[in-house]
Amino acid sequence: MTLTMNEIKRFFKRKIIPENWKPTGLTKEIYVKLSEPIVRQAVAWQDEEGRIIDPFMKEETSTTTARFVGALGFLISAGRCLDLVDVCIKSMDKGCKDLYYSFKRPLPGPEFYVKELMRGYLALRDKAGKKLVRRWERYLGEYEPEKKYAAVFSKMKPENIRNFCTFALAGEEFKNSYKIADNIEFIEKYLRHTKKFFTEFGMYRDPGDPMTYDWVARMNLSLLKFFGYKGKNSKWLNEILKKGGLTTLFFLSSTGEAPYGGRSNQLHHNEATIALICEYEARRYNQIGEKEIAGAFKRAARLATLSIKKWLSLSPIRNIKNGFPPEIEHGRELSYGYYSAYSLLIASQLGFAYLVADDSIEEKPAPSEIGGYVLYxxxxxxxxxxxxxxxxxxxxxxxxxxxxxxxxxxxxxxxxxxxxxxxxxxxxxxxxxxxxxxxxxxxxxxxxxxxxxxxxxxxxxxxxxxxxxxxxxxxxxxxxxxxxxxxxxxxxxxxxxxxxxxxxxxxxxxxxxxxxxxxxxxxxxxxxxxxxxxxxxxxxxxxxxxxxxxxxxxxxxxxxxxxxxxxxxxxxxxxxxxxxxxxxxxxxxxxxxxxxx
The missing domain is CATH 2.70.98 (Beta-galactosidase; Chain A, domain 5)
Structure with a gap:
């Protein structure tokens, strides 16, 4: 299969319904159900200042506190975990301070913090004191991205500015959509830079071609569009995300799992990220009347989510696809991938999938359930x-x-x-x-x-x-x-x-x-x-x-x-x-x- 649009349309026009096929019966509440135990587990890791301390490393690992805020913020917005509002406020305040004052206490990858803290801001802005909310708005809005972020031209060779940059783009558009900041020139400059790293299949190339960082980058750029980006590169972005989305449909396993390949693989945030992308693409195709393709993306989102359910149902939850006790860290990357950050990342990604999801879209069979193709x-x-x-x-x-x-x-x-x-x-x-x-x-x-x-x-x-x-x-x-x-x-x-x-x-x-x-x-x-x-x-x-x-x-x-x-x-x-x-x-x-x- 070469994945031309005509070929894709012919595939779906066949309207093949596999034997014994039936809808999952799920709604976006599945994202809430799977996320809440992860977040409640992490509450015990919060220290007196509000930082989230990894239970095995015995220190705060990169992005953990921000991801806790993003995941808990989503649940609060969904009407859950209302008993944890004060807990979220505490970590939100610390996360915003850490981001703003990172010139004093450097953060690895400050780009990763922004969309998570914005999720917390939306959940808490009518629950925290006005003075505190104004402070968060200042911390999130009153800095220059070129000075704040790590993966920028002033600090790094252009060829090395890869997936980190896409987190900055999503975060900046999120801020723009709520009038926290307006850094459209930054967005346009780095979106132009991002173009060179896409393949003819709409896949994003991080160094070494790890599969994970294809869909991670596309997830961030999908959120960029979802948050309202309509700038100079909007047409190109629409088309490249469409190509990548269709490729995703055809490389997903018949079990719903993400492909293997390269670093960060076999971690459950991969399927959560793909669910987010598929929810975005389902919404896109539904809006233009392509109901079969929209339904296939909706189905793929749910199959990806169901594929990790058994691991997230264990206690403690497993963030990697194995049953070893989490403290053994079997399967963790040698230099990152810590349990606290990467379990909370699952919950955060499911939260963004919830935000994007449109439950009015009817499920249709996904290509992996129909079969009969080879993708190269x-x-x-x-x-x-x-x-x-x-x-x-x-x-x-x-x-x-x-x-x-x-x-x-x-x-x-x-x-x-x-x-x-x-x-x-x-x-x-x-x-x-x-x-x-x-x-x-x-x-x-x-x-x-x-x-x-x-x-x-x-x-x-x-x-x-x-x-x-x-x-x-x-x-x-x-x-x-x-x-x-x-x-x-x-x-x-x-x-x-x-x-x-x-x-x-x-x-x-x-x-x-x-x-x-x-x-x-x-x-x-x-x-x-x-x-x-x-x-x-x-x-x-x-x-x-x-x-x-x-x-x-x-x-x-x-x-x-x-x-x-x-x-x-x-x-x-x-x-x-x-x-x-x-x-x-x-x-x-x-x-x-x-x-x-």
């Missing part, structure tokens, strides 16, 4: 997505080995817990914390080979060595989708790897082929998500993993003379800990089937 992002992001018959695949064709291995890193099926198969690949030197020894190699579902010296090599370990990637789409229909990926490069003892994927109701069939003998295939098999243990069975030509009422079957279909093996080590990713199963044969081709039940 060839250069920036280097990803292939395919969805068919409830299955969803994500393939990284050139993994950033700090976070992702090359190859098939995701196999999901709708209504099946996403970690049952695989949600993200495994790397040997992760730029995030893990609670056990990292893997001895990079691992995705995919092929390898063995040379005469019995040395083994795996596609998942190669990235820069890949010289050419070709995708051939063979069939894109809702009953069956088929495509081939061919990798060529200077691999050790091998120069070509071919993978042919066929997806239908029987599962995902993959034929692997290399241009030498002794082909191997590896597949991660879940041991534990940190809370629940899986049970694994090893057969002569396959593996079965049983996990919280579901099964993941991996079978070698051909050839007949194949050996099954288990590696002697366990391997962690952000979602859990895995054993690594594999197949080996003397020839150069193996066909496998992967199914979830």
């Amino acid at each position: 992002l060839p250069d920036a992001f280097h990803k292939i997505f395919s969805t068919c018959c409830g299955y969803h695949l994500e393939i990284d064709t050139r993994g950033d080995q700090r976070y992702d291995a090359t190859g098939l890193g995701r196999i999901h099926k709708s209504s099946i817990p996403s970690e049952s198969g695989l949600s993200t690949s495994i790397v040997s030197n992760p730029n995030y914390r893990v609670c056990v020894k990292p893997s001895s190699r990079n691992i995705a579902i995919g092929p390898g080979w063995e040379n005469a010296r019995r040395e083994r090599y795996w596609l998942s370990d190669f990235s820069k060595e890949i010289e050419e990637i070709k995708l051939k789409k063979i069939r894109e229909e809702k009953e069956e989708t088929e495509f081939n990926i061919t990798y060529k490069g200077k691999f050790k003892d091998c120069t070509m790897v071919s993978e042919t994927y066929k997806i239908n109701t029987k599962g995902v069939e993959i034929t692997y082929k290399i241009n030498k003998n002794k082909i191997l295939v590896q597949v991660p098999l879940l041991e534990t998500d940190g809370l629940n243990k899986a049970k694994m069975e090893v057969g002569r030509k396959g593996f079965k993993v049983s996990y919280i009422g579901h099964t993941y079957d991996v079978k070698c279909i051909a050839p007949e003379d194949v050996n099954t093996f288990l590696e002697p080590f366990s391997a962690p990713n952000r979602n859990g800990i895995y054993k690594i199963g594999g197949f080996k044969t003397k020839g150069n081709q193996i066909k496998c089937n992967f199914s979830l039940h």
Whole structure:
């Protein structure tokens, strides 16, 4: 799928209703329901001054207090947590002071504070004393953005001014819409700068192409428009957000989850952010009479939100997609991503989704529920997505080995817990914390080979060595989708790897082929998500993993003379800990089937 507007319209004009499909029955109150426990949990972290102290770091981490104000402010505006008004006022006052006086006590990323504090301002301006409210208005309005913010031309090389800038743009327009400040020249200047970082698919490129900071940037720019921006770059912004929104619809998993890829991945604020974007796009398409597309975005927002519900229902809540105790911080980035800030970020993003949501829009099936397509992002992001018959695949064709291995890193099926198969690949030197020894190699579902010296090599370990990637789409229909990926490069003892994927109701069939003998295939098999243990069975030509009422079957279909093996080590990713199963044969081709039940 190339995502032209005509192609998109043809897709939705088919008006396919999947079997047993029904609306979720949700309203925007789901955002309130999921946010309130997060905020109430954080009340105990407030110190005497009003700052929010991380329970594990034992100090205030960047943006935490502001995000607490934004999240609690949203709930107060929605008529909830009225018993916490004084708590919110205390943190609001401290957050505003910290922002205003950051020239004395520097803040990392002051851009992040503004829209959160504005959310608090709206909730509290008729509940706090007039003198206090006027002080907040002065703190928020009486500074020059170019002097206050970190990611500006006067302090940073232009090529380094990336997603931070989009937070400033959203915050400044939020202030403008309530006459707190008018910094339209700043908005226009940095919006022009932002243009150069978008792809033909409407996706935003942060350094290293992390998927998260595509939708984070687009979320901020969607809020910029929602808050009323109609300036010189408005037409361009409308079109680029429209492109990015449509891309989002087609790369979302059939489980509702955001794609993996790069830093800040597998944290639940990703789905909350995508819900916000989808609510904005649903409103946009509804206003121009495109009811099918509007309904698909509404549905996608709700599916994304439902995908994180089970983790937010645990006590304490989990801010990362695993069941490990939060104090272990399994899956957290090495230098950021702290529990307090990134759990409150979930609540804050859900709050903005609530603000944008229009409950009059009727749900329609999302593309991920219909399927029958392959989406290729060839250069920036280097990803292939395919969805068919409830299955969803994500393939990284050139993994950033700090976070992702090359190859098939995701196999999901709708209504099946996403970690049952695989949600993200495994790397040997992760730029995030893990609670056990990292893997001895990079691992995705995919092929390898063995040379005469019995040395083994795996596609998942190669990235820069890949010289050419070709995708051939063979069939894109809702009953069956088929495509081939061919990798060529200077691999050790091998120069070509071919993978042919066929997806239908029987599962995902993959034929692997290399241009030498002794082909191997590896597949991660879940041991534990940190809370629940899986049970694994090893057969002569396959593996079965049983996990919280579901099964993941991996079978070698051909050839007949194949050996099954288990590696002697366990391997962690952000979602859990895995054993690594594999197949080996003397020839150069193996066909496998992967199914979830």
